[in-house]
Every structure is written in structure tokens, then in C-alpha cells.
Amino acid sequence: MTEKSAEATRDRLVRAAAELLAEGGRDAVSTRAVSAAAGVQAPTLYRLFGDKDGLLEAVAAHGFAEYLTDKVALGESADPVEDLRRGWDLHVQFGLTHPAFYLLMYGDPKAGASSAAGKEAENKLRRIVQRIAEAGQLRVSVSRGAELVHATGKGVVLTLIGTPEDERDMEFAAAAREHVISSITTGGQALGDTDVPARAAGLAAALRSDPVAALSGTEQALLVEWLDRIADA
Known part of the structure; x- marks a missing residue:
């Protein structure tokens, strides 16, 4: 994954998490739900955010x-x-x-x-x-x-x-x-x-x-x- 691609993926994950947070509160922001909403595999999320x-x-x-x-x-x-x-x-x-x-x-x-x-x-x-x-x-x-x-x-x-x-x-x-x-x-x-x-x-x-x-x-x-x-x- 290039640096530009990683940044785009990171931004997509953050925005997906932000939407889930706004709709359902903190409990709605699970790594599984965010990954699914952003169309990203869970390992990618962990690699980008720990x-x-x-x-x-x-x-x-x-x-x-x-x-x-x-x-x-x-x-x-x-x-x-x-x-x-x-x-x-x-x-x-x-x-x-x-x-x-x-x-x-x-x-x-x-x-x-x-x-x-x-x-x-x-x-x-x-x-x-x-x-x-x-x-x-x-x-x-x-x-x-x-x-x-x-x-x-x-x-x-x-x-x-x-x-x-x-x-x-x-x-x-x-x-x-x-x-x-x-x-x-x-x-x-x-x-x-x-x-x-x-x-x-x-x-x-x-x-x-x-x-x-x-x-x-x-x-x-x-x-x-x-x-x-x-x-x-």
C-alpha cells in the first residue's frame, strides 16, 4: 500500500467511524462495523490505527x-x-x-x-x-x-x-x-x-x-x- 493509498484508506475508515458514532454512539464504533462500512479488511484497520x-x-x-x-x-x-x-x-x-x-x-x-x-x-x-x-x-x-x-x-x-x-x-x-x-x-x-x-x-x-x-x-x-x-x- 502506497503512502497516498494508506492515507486515503485511513480517511475512509475515520469517516466511516464518525458516521457510526453520530448514528449510534460510541458502542456502535466496533472495529468490525467500521471495517465493513469502509469496505476494508480488519487487519488494515489495525495496521493503520493499532x-x-x-x-x-x-x-x-x-x-x-x-x-x-x-x-x-x-x-x-x-x-x-x-x-x-x-x-x-x-x-x-x-x-x-x-x-x-x-x-x-x-x-x-x-x-x-x-x-x-x-x-x-x-x-x-x-x-x-x-x-x-x-x-x-x-x-x-x-x-x-x-x-x-x-x-x-x-x-x-x-x-x-x-x-x-x-x-x-x-x-x-x-x-x-x-x-x-x-x-x-x-x-x-x-x-x-x-x-x-x-x-x-x-x-x-x-x-x-x-x-x-x-x-x-x-x-x-x-x-x-x-x-x-x-x-x-
């Missing part, structure tokens, strides 16, 4: 790639906080539209998160939080802000997926969104002289984007670390 876990990791990466396409399509506006809201709403919509994918992507710590698309999705969120910090509107460090948004959003979607569709309260997702935004941002208010954490977060974000030439790399990293600790104090 085992079922390897296949599921590839399927989760495929899901992250689909999600990332939608995320990129949002673009950026002049208001990073509003961009965070739009990104949150997209995340919730994706999870409820593709629940089986979401459970695999975010419910299984081994599947997909380490893929290039999974890491890029995380970087997109961090970039939005970084922009909020650069605008002087972040109360915590970029890392903590991104982690809070990610953890809260994931918990909200998993909770909604586990709730019967006719019993879901979509206001719950909006309320959680506004709660986490209010907890990490200044709410658009001007910073006071004593608002040290927000100022520290903004300066740390600025230094990450535009390092100071007078500082060595080690000094720069140390200063940013101190500023992050002040922001999270």
Missing part, C-alpha cells in the same frame, strides 16, 4: 477539526469579550448538535485533545482571553481565565447532553456564560488605581505579545510569572 483506541483518537481529532472550522469562521471583532460570548455559544451549539462527538472529544481525556486540531481549539480560546487582557479587562491571568472558561463551558455542555432534550434549560448555559465572564473580566469598567490584579494581567499579556528588549528571556519569563501570580492572588 487498535480501537487509536481509531477513536483519530475520530475525536476529526471532530475537533470540524469544530475548529466553525470556530475559525466566527472571525474576530473589535470586542474580545463579545467574541468570548460568541465562542461560548458556538461551543454549546456544537456539543448539543454533535453529542456523541462531544462526549468522545471532551469526556475521554485520551481522545483528541492532544491532536493538532484539539490544541488549536484550545489556543483559539486562549487567544481570545489574551485579547481581553491586552484590552485591560481581565481580572485574572490569561491561563486561569482560559481554564475557567474551558472547564465551565465543558461542564455546562456535558450537563445539558445528559438532560433529556425536552427538559433542557438553555438559559442555564447563558447564565453560566455571564457568570464566568463577570468573574474574570472587569465588566468594561475603567481600572481604578488599586485594581492591581487586572493591571498585572494586562501587563503580562502585553509582555507576551511585545517582549521588552531591555530584558533577557529569563528576566522576561520571570516577570510574566510574577505578574500572573499577582493577577491570580
Whole structure:
């Protein structure tokens, strides 16, 4: 099998597994069913993915790639906080539209998160939080802000997926969104002289984007670390 042929077969298997996952959930993705759906012999599947876990990791990466396409399509506006809201709403919509994918992507710590698309999705969120910090509107460090948004959003979607569709309260997702935004941002208010954490977060974000030439790399990293600790104090 040539490299090009192997890649085409791999893609066919991933797409077949993705369709089975969407239709019947994780239990429907057996190596036998995927091989049959893709018209491929089982030994070929094992040669390309190692085992079922390897296949599921590839399927989760495929899901992250689909999600990332939608995320990129949002673009950026002049208001990073509003961009965070739009990104949150997209995340919730994706999870409820593709629940089986979401459970695999975010419910299984081994599947997909380490893929290039999974890491890029995380970087997109961090970039939005970084922009909020650069605008002087972040109360915590970029890392903590991104982690809070990610953890809260994931918990909200998993909770909604586990709730019967006719019993879901979509206001719950909006309320959680506004709660986490209010907890990490200044709410658009001007910073006071004593608002040290927000100022520290903004300066740390600025230094990450535009390092100071007078500082060595080690000094720069140390200063940013101190500023992050002040922001999270």
C-alpha cells in the first residue's frame, strides 16, 4: 500500500467511524462495523490505527477539526469579550448538535485533545482571553481565565447532553456564560488605581505579545510569572 493509498484508506475508515458514532454512539464504533462500512479488511484497520483506541483518537481529532472550522469562521471583532460570548455559544451549539462527538472529544481525556486540531481549539480560546487582557479587562491571568472558561463551558455542555432534550434549560448555559465572564473580566469598567490584579494581567499579556528588549528571556519569563501570580492572588 502506497503512502497516498494508506492515507486515503485511513480517511475512509475515520469517516466511516464518525458516521457510526453520530448514528449510534460510541458502542456502535466496533472495529468490525467500521471495517465493513469502509469496505476494508480488519487487519488494515489495525495496521493503520493499532487498535480501537487509536481509531477513536483519530475520530475525536476529526471532530475537533470540524469544530475548529466553525470556530475559525466566527472571525474576530473589535470586542474580545463579545467574541468570548460568541465562542461560548458556538461551543454549546456544537456539543448539543454533535453529542456523541462531544462526549468522545471532551469526556475521554485520551481522545483528541492532544491532536493538532484539539490544541488549536484550545489556543483559539486562549487567544481570545489574551485579547481581553491586552484590552485591560481581565481580572485574572490569561491561563486561569482560559481554564475557567474551558472547564465551565465543558461542564455546562456535558450537563445539558445528559438532560433529556425536552427538559433542557438553555438559559442555564447563558447564565453560566455571564457568570464566568463577570468573574474574570472587569465588566468594561475603567481600572481604578488599586485594581492591581487586572493591571498585572494586562501587563503580562502585553509582555507576551511585545517582549521588552531591555530584558533577557529569563528576566522576561520571570516577570510574566510574577505578574500572573499577582493577577491570580
